[in-house]
Amino acid sequence: xxxxxxxxxxxxxxxxxxxxxxxxxxxxxxxxxxxxxxxxxxxxxxxxxxxxxxxxxxxxxxxxxxxxxxxxxxxxxxxxxxxxxxxxxxxxxxxxxxxxxxxxxxxxxxxxxxxxxxxxxxxxxxxxxxxxxxxxxxxxxxxxxxxxxxxxxxxxxxxxxxxxxxxxxxxxxxxxxxxxxxxxxxxxxxxxxxxxxxxxxxxxxxxxxxxxxxxxxxxxxxxxxxxxxxxxxxxxxxxxxxxxxxxxxxxxxxxxxxxxxxxxxxxxxxxxxxxxxxxxxxxxxxxxxxxxxxxxxxxx
Amino acid sequence: xxxxxxxxxxxxxxxxxxxxxxxxxxxxxxxxxxxxxxxxxxxxxxxxxxxxxxxxxxxxxxxxxxxxxxxxxxxxxxxxxxxxxxxxxxxxxxxxxxxxxxxxxxxxxxxxxxxxxxxxxxxxxxxxxxxxxxxxxxxxxxxxxxxxxxxxxxxxxxxxxxxxxxxxxxxxxxxxxxxxxxxxxxxxxxxxxxxxxxxxxxxxxxxxxxxxxxxxxxxxxxxxxxxxxxxxxxxxxxxxxxxxxxxxxxxxxxxxxxxxxxxxxxxxxxxxxxxxxxxxxxxxxxxxxxxxxxxxxxxxxxxxxxxxxxxxxxxxxxxxxxxxxxxxxxxxxxxxxxxxxxxxxxxxxxxxxxxxxxxxxxxxxxxxxxxxxxxxxxxxxxxxxxxxxxxxxxxxxxx
Numbered sequence: 001x002x003x004x005x006x007x008x009x010x011x012x013x014x015x016x017x018x019x020x021x022x023x024x025x026x027x028x029x030x031x032x033x034x035x036x037x038x039x040x041x042x043x044x045x046x047x048x049x050x051x052x053x054x055x056x057x058x059x060x061x062x063x064x065x066x067x068x069x070x071x072x073x074x075x076x077x078x079x080x081x082x083x084x085x086x087x088x089x090x091x092x093x094x095x096x097x098x099x100x101x102x103x104x105x106x107x108x109x110x111x112x113x114x115x116x117x118x119x120x121x122x123x124x125x126x127x128x129x130x131x132x133x134x135x136x137x138x139x140x141x142x143x144x145x146x147x148x149x150x151x152x153x154x155x156x157x158x159x160x161x162x163x164x165x166x167x168x169x170x171x172x173x174x175x176x177x178x179x180x181x182x183x184x185x186x187x188x189x190x191x192x193x194x195x196x197x198x199x200x201x202x203x204x205x206x207x208x209x210x211x212x213x214x215x216x217x218x219x220x221x222x223x224x225x226x227x228x229x230x231x232x233x234x235x236x237x238x239x240x241x242x243x244x245x246x247x248x249x250x251x252x253x254x255x256x257x258x259x260x261x262x263x264x265x266x267x268x269x270x271x272x273x274x275x276x277x278x279x280x281x282x283x284x285x286x287x288x289x290x291x292x293x294x295x296x297x298x299x300x
Numbered sequence: 301x302x303x304x305x306x307x308x309x310x311x312x313x314x315x316x317x318x319x320x321x322x323x324x325x326x327x328x329x330x331x332x333x334x335x336x337x338x339x340x341x342x343x344x345x346x347x348x349x350x351x352x353x354x355x356x357x358x359x360x361x362x363x364x365x366x367x368x369x370x371x372x373x374x375x376x377x378x379x380x381x382x383x384x385x386x387x388x389x390x391x392x393x394x395x396x397x398x399x400x401x402x403x404x405x406x407x408x409x410x411x412x413x414x415x416x417x418x419x420x421x422x423x424x425x426x427x428x429x430x431x432x433x434x435x436x437x438x439x440x441x442x443x444x445x446x447x448x449x450x451x452x453x454x455x456x457x458x459x460x461x462x463x464x465x466x467x468x469x470x471x472x473x474x475x476x477x478x479x480x481x482x483x484x485x486x487x488x489x490x491x492x493x494x495x496x497x498x499x500x501x502x503x504x505x506x507x508x509x510x511x512x513x514x515x516x517x518x519x520x521x522x523x524x525x526x527x528x529x530x531x532x533x534x535x536x537x538x539x540x541x542x543x544x545x546x547x548x549x550x551x552x553x554x555x556x557x558x559x560x561x562x563x564x565x566x567x568x569x570x571x572x573x574x575x576x577x578x579x580x581x582x583x584x585x586x587x588x589x590x591x592x593x594x595x596x597x598x599x600x601x602x603x604x605x606x607x608x609x610x611x612x613x614x615x616x617x618x619x620x621x622x623x624x625x626x627x628x629x630x631x632x633x634x635x636x637x638x639x640x641x642x643x644x645x646x647x648x649x650x651x652x653x654x655x656x657x658x659x660x661x662x663x664x665x666x667x668x669x670x671x672x673x674x675x676x677x678x679x680x681x682x683x684x685x686x687x688x689x690x691x692x693x694x695x696x697x698x699x
Contacts, residue, residue, distance in 0.1 A: 050680055090317075142510060
């Protein structure tokens, strides 16, 4: 298990991490979410000793991380970090070797990954000759080639087309399935929702929400109602209800935030009394809702 | 993976990637061509500094037999080429057109065009005298051997009580010394810039962030320098090898002795100089944020090297055993460039050479230590250029 405890880092006047604490479990995927500049990248870099922390500790399996263990991790930085003029296959092999694979194992793994991610025909191309998406694939291969125990992927899906996202998503999911702890950051919340078991939301250097996605959703103090009610009074059927907040309204369609302890049957009856209900959905928050709640301070 | 095997992987990558790059192949080819050229030049240069023997026209019917071989074989201390003509008029014409330096006319009379060459005059005199001597001796009833003690007595033995040290600095020696200094500067700056650019490339492409997941800074630094120096050794070996092949092929068995001595000194000081300066270039590269800054940050190093180079070409070459030359050839910063020309042209005492090597050998681990620390402190720092003091401090902070 990876544990980050009480991380603090300040760059001049800018606080990047402020008592940041979260953990990632083997065999599970943790989505690290947060607005731009919230400290996600700093937290991820700290795992590799790339940040000198002002305070706090990063532990793996309960201990401070030793170089030998760190070599069993895989890292995909947000910006490209590859030798631009090195050939794709050589590059993947080289990183495999650095992470402790034998020459044979490294070239076998490189060939498998090139095949898997559809880059076999570009194996002898220089990285700088590849498109953005293909460079991204190479960067991912470099993180995966040695079957890492822990994968830290900083925005692995940014700039990819939907097909690329789906392919990489599958690959990352497999890594968790084989037992790796996977941490990845993303702004694509629907994607995280589909992939991750766990989430942690960072805001201004602090974790403002953390846990298994299901648990976090049911623990939320809010529920969401998406409904459309036809009739003269239909559009305003929710007016006057206590604790209800109107999020969006379009024609007769509304989206509401309501306290978690509201009885959905009661709400539905109120809607039916106001007109004919076209549809009515009562649900726990989506990840996007949770994110907005957490970052705007609703959850506190 | 233990520390050295990590560094070895880095070095192997460096060698593999660079060895197949076009710049490496071109520079190696250039070195081979230069080596052949240098041997060729060394073969030709001594002749270049010596004048061709002068030519004398002999009017065949009027000049005693036996004069021509004496002029030509050099037994009289100098030699001349002989051109036979049949008539005096022809000899005069060759003389006035400048095709011959002198002409031996009937009489015999020695003719010059506009001024007398004393060398040639002495040579012609001796040749004519010797050629006619045999006839004179025969009349006296003596053989040449019997007359030898009279004609050519044993010279007196000579001894010098307090000989002045002769610094032999012929033109070709100076050429060799200067060439060695130029080669030393070129190799230090060439391989230094490879290291510099390699470090800067890793930093600016941010690949260093990924590398640091598997390596520690010292492994990356050591591997990079070792890999590039291995390539340097390879290129130099190609150069030396080509030179040896050229020597064999040209049959230049009598290469100037100084060439061998200077070659060995140059290689030794090149090795020490590369070890000293490589790590400095690497540390400088680590403090750079953008490729464009690389030249700025190495300016002090380059200026130092070029300054020492110019002093070596002027002060050391002209006054190889003067105080400044002595100092330059012993201080570690300048010794890699300044000692070789001293060895070529002056007489450095063995202790001076020993001291300069000992100081370099002692200095190298200190420099590696300092440079390693600055490298470790700076290589992961993004943002603008990093001051040395800052790099030094953050080295203590990072692992």
